Amino acid sequence: AQSVTQPDIHITVSEGASLELRCNYSYGATPYLFWYVQSPGQGLQLLLKYFSGDTLVQGIKGFEAEFKRSQSSFNLRKPSVHWSDAAEYFCAPWGGYQKVTFGTGTKLQVIP
Amino acid sequence: NAGVTQTPKFRVLKTGQSMTLLCAQDMNHEYMYWYRQDPGMGLRLIHYSVGEGTTAKGEVPDGYNVSRLKKQNFLLGLESAAPSQTSVYFCASSKLQVERGTYEQYFGPGTRLTVT
Known part of the structure; x- marks a missing residue:
């Protein structure tokens, strides 16, 4: 069965510190991979996506993610977190059939 | 270009009442x-819907019905609301995937529904 896991429900980092949010998936073949961000009271916005090619992809707002086939992971990173990055982040693999599976999300809190 | 819009933004229903949530997109997307x-x-x-006049069940379809009479609109209906349907509802749309790299979803701002 296809599944996605975001093991961290809640993460707190200091402003200026680095960030890594974990995402692991289980699919028969390598899916397309997405990260979305949801600010409080808002809809989801695409941060970045991976389809093929270079395993390190750059997104908006200074985020990047690295696809590691051997680990079935697509972790999201940012070198220096800003207070405005406080939000909930969703990993979303897509294995076909016009449907995307969303992870349960990781809430990021940024402290001064 | 408004993107994806949802109506209403908030709603409170009593158990057993019915309502329809409206989603509209102006990006000419096939999928909703x-x-x-x-x-x-x-x-x-x-x-979900892969085109005008077509709908399909997702992961949790029970208690909901949908219609896509026009390409730009996707309606979600609750015929007899239950407290378990208290949630935030999001509509999304995406292009028809013609080639790799073109698929991503665009989301509306959400509808917060409370059923008492």
């Missing part, structure tokens, strides 16, 4: 989706 978001559960797909 309805999700519900509950704490700790991410987004779960209720129904």
Whole structure:
């Protein structure tokens, strides 16, 4: 069965510190991979996506993610977190059939 | 270009009442989706549509019906609301995937529904 896991429900980092949010998936073949961000009271916005090619992809707002086939992971990173990055982040693999599976999300809190 | 819009933004229903949520997109997207978001559960797909006049069940379709009479609109109906349907509902749309790299979803701002 296809599944996605975001093991961290809640993460707190200091402003200026680095960030890594974990995402692991289980699919028969390598899916397309997405990260979305949801600010409080808002809809989801695409941060970045991976389809093929270079395993390190750059997104908006200074985020990047690295696809590691051997680990079935697509972790999201940012070198220096800003207070405005406080939000909930969703990993979303897509294995076909016009449907995307969303992870349960990781809430990021940024402290001064 | 408004993107994806949802009406209404908030609604409170009594158990047994009915209502329709409207989603509209102006990007000429083929695919449209309805999700519900509950704490700790991410987004779960209720129904989706791959084109005008077509709909399909998602992960949690029970208690909901949908219609896509026009390409730009996707309606979600609750015929007899239950407290378990208290949630935030998101609509999304996406292009018809013609080639790799063109698929991503665009989301509306959500509808917060409370059923008492």
